[in-house]
Amino acid sequence: MNLPLRPRDAKEGTRVSRSLGCALCSVRERSVCTAMHQKDLPEVEQRMARRHAQAGTALMTEGEPNETLFVLVKGSIRLSKQLEDGRRQVTGFLFPGDMLGMRKTQTAAYTAETLEDSYLCRFTHGFLDQAAERAPAVSDRLLHRAQHEYHRAQEHIVLLGKRIAIERVQYFIEIVDRAIGHDDPARGRLVPLPMPRQDIADYLGLRLETLSRTLGQLRKQGHLLLVNKHFLLRAETGNAPLI
Amino acid sequence: MNLPLRPRDAKEGTRVSRSLGCALCSVRERSVCTAMHQKDLPEVEQRMARRHAQAGTALMTEGEPNETLFVLVKGSIRLSKQLEDGRRQVTGFLFPGDMLGMRKTQTAAYTAETLEDSYLCRFTHGFLDQAAERAPAVSDRLLHRAQHEYHRAQEHIVLLGKRIAIERVQYFIEIVDRAIGHDDPARGRLVPLPMPRQDIADYLGLRLETLSRTLGQLRKQGHLLLVNKHFLLRAETGNAPLI
DNA sequence: CGGGGGTTTGAGAGCACTCAATATTGGTGG
DNA sequence: CCACCAATATTGAGTGCTCTCAAACCCCCG
Numbered sequence: 001m002n003l004p005l006r007p008r009d010a011k012e013g014t015r016v017s018r019s020l021g022c023a024l025c026s027v028r029e030r031s032v033c034t035a036m037h038q039k040d041l042p043e044v045e046q047r048m049a050r051r052h053a054q055a056g057t058a059l060m061t062e063g064e065p066n067e068t069l070f071v072l073v074k075g076s077i078r079l080s081k082q083l084e085d086g087r088r089q090v091t092g093f094l095f096p097g098d099m100l101g102m103r104k105t106q107t108a109a110y111t112a113e114t115l116e117d118s119y120l121c122r123f124t125h126g127f128l129d130q131a132a133e134r135a136p137a138v139s140d141r142l143l144h145r146a147q148h149e150y151h152r153a154q155e156h157i158v159l160l161g162k163r164i165a166i167e168r169v170q171y172f173i174e175i176v177d178r179a180i181g182h183d184d185p186a187r188g189r190l191v192p193l194p195m196p197r198q199d200i201a202d203y204l205g206l207r208l209e210t211l212s213r214t215l216g217q218l219r220k221q222g223h224l225l226l227v228n229k230h231f232l233l234r235a236e237t238g239n240a241p242l243i
Numbered sequence: 244m245n246l247p248l249r250p251r252d253a254k255e256g257t258r259v260s261r262s263l264g265c266a267l268c269s270v271r272e273r274s275v276c277t278a279m280h281q282k283d284l285p286e287v288e289q290r291m292a293r294r295h296a297q298a299g300t301a302l303m304t305e306g307e308p309n310e311t312l313f314v315l316v317k318g319s320i321r322l323s324k325q326l327e328d329g330r331r332q333v334t335g336f337l338f339p340g341d342m343l344g345m346r347k348t349q350t351a352a353y354t355a356e357t358l359e360d361s362y363l364c365r366f367t368h369g370f371l372d373q374a375a376e377r378a379p380a381v382s383d384r385l386l387h388r389a390q391h392e393y394h395r396a397q398e399h400i401v402l403l404g405k406r407i408a409i410e411r412v413q414y415f416i417e418i419v420d421r422a423i424g425h426d427d428p429a430r431g432r433l434v435p436l437p438m439p440r441q442d443i444a445d446y447l448g449l450r451l452e453t454l455s456r457t458l459g460q461l462r463k464q465g466h467l468l469l470v471n472k473h474f475l476l477r478a479e480t481g482n483a484p485l486i
Numbered sequence: 487c488g489g490g491g492g493t494t495t496g497a498g499a500g501c502a503c504t505c506a507a508t509a510t511t512g513g514t515g516g
Numbered sequence: 517c518c519a520c521c522a523a524t525a526t527t528g529a530g531t532g533c534t535c536t537c538a539a540a541c542c543c544c545c546g
Contacts, residue, residue, distance in 0.1 A: 109394040139382035153396035160403035161448030205404030
């Protein structure tokens with residue numbers, strides 16, 4: 001699989017400091033802030049609110065207005081859509097460095113909720129519009145991220161339309177690994193799973209039981225050394241030396 | 244189903260005139276042009292190329308660079324992604340008024356090909372960047388369309404993740420109807436199908452045979468009065484009077 | 487009229503689903 | 517510190533929707 005995601009070394013994005021200024025922000029180079037005029041940064045530090053959100057906080061609700069852009073600094077977010085009959089589809093997960101609410105809207109197309117205690121930076125679109133006038137790169141940055149989300153959604157479409165259960169689960173593990181996985185002493189990759197099984201199943205278009213069985217299968221096959229509620233341990237992938 | 248698509252009355256977007264100026268363009272209000280400065284329009288008419296593209300023309304190819312924004316004035320376009328093993332997923336269809344290539348890119352995430360003889364307007368991103376400096380609404384318009392595409396992709400994800408075959412086919416008919424369907428003397432809606440069955444199946448994540456069977460089922464159930472290669476005829480939907 | 491791509495129909499198999507029981511985890515109170 | 521409970525996750529058995537393989541049909545075009 002060839003996933004258009006960020007490289008593994010992006011993992012230091014998980015560091016955060018509530019008190020440090022933007023210049024030291026761990027995810028700045030991936031967010032909209034990098035495009036702002038240097039002299040805007042002090043105002044950014046004043047105007048934006050870096051805040052803590054506890055697990056389960058709704059940042060945006062399907063059908064309701066949203067005037068805020070969020071930059072996720074630490075934690076994780078679940079995006080989901082509700083069907084009229086109550087069924088739910090998880091349309092994506094966000095990890096540190098990702099953005100939410102690229103554009104002001106009257107009726108949000110999806111719901112966004114934190115999966116764990118998280119840190120976020122907030123910008124009103126009023127402020128962003130001003131910043132965009134000074135620095136057109138701000139608009140481009142937003143467009144860039146919006147397009148990036150679109151491309152991820154297209155990958156997701158391919159996943160759901162063409163892949164069988166085991167391929168879906170492997171893909172999921174791959175993207176979470178790239179976003180927040182890290183090397184583990186036990187000679188493998190430790191991949192945190194901040195979301196419950198039901199969320200993963202709803203993301204992959206599988207039933208809870210099928211996901212569970214497939215994870216078990218991957219463990220038996222040796223692709224996974226360990227699977228538990230909050231993380232899993234991947235065996236080293238193919239490119240390890242054979243001798 | 245409650246689809247966030249454009250209303251039925253958008254169908255006059257299919258009219259086109261190769262020789263008329265932008266002021267009379269049938270899809271201008273939905274495209275980026277509406278955001279441009281009034282005094283830019285004459286230059287738009289000079290700089291952009293309104294061109295005819297015959298069926299099967301590749302406007303953008305997965306993995307290759309693209310520097311052009313296209314506005315589809317007449318016709319239809321298929322968006323698709325290729326898997327490493329040759330399987331193909333159709334990720335979307337574009338109809339008059341839709342745009343393609345909102346942002347310049349080095350490696351396009353998907354392939355875009357015309358399904359039938361079509362008319363398109365082309366803008367280089369160099370020109371668009373200039374227009375955006377004069378009129379910031381241009382950037383916003385691009386962001387708006389990019390977000391719109393993202394939302395359609397999310398609907399698609401819900402479709403593939405949660406819906407059974409017959410629901411998928413009904414959804415497909417609904418979106419094509421809203422885009423290019425029109426009233427028919429035989430008291431129904433005539434919905435053109437500019438794409439072959441295989442494309443529809445690859446869009447819906449179904450096998451060709453399953454799609455064909457499901458269309459037959461909808462015909463037997465009376466939802467469709469007629470199904471043939473190039474169009475179908477929908478029976479009037481539920482809101483007709485019962486007496 | 488004959489050829490050929492595209493589409494439809496048929497029979498049987500398989501993967502994921504459904505329903506159900508068991509096991510594990512995490513939190514709470516004795 | 518451990519017992520207990522509720523929520524979450526895993527495992528099992530059987531079913532069904534969609535897939536696979538195959539043949540027939542149809543329409544368009546030469």
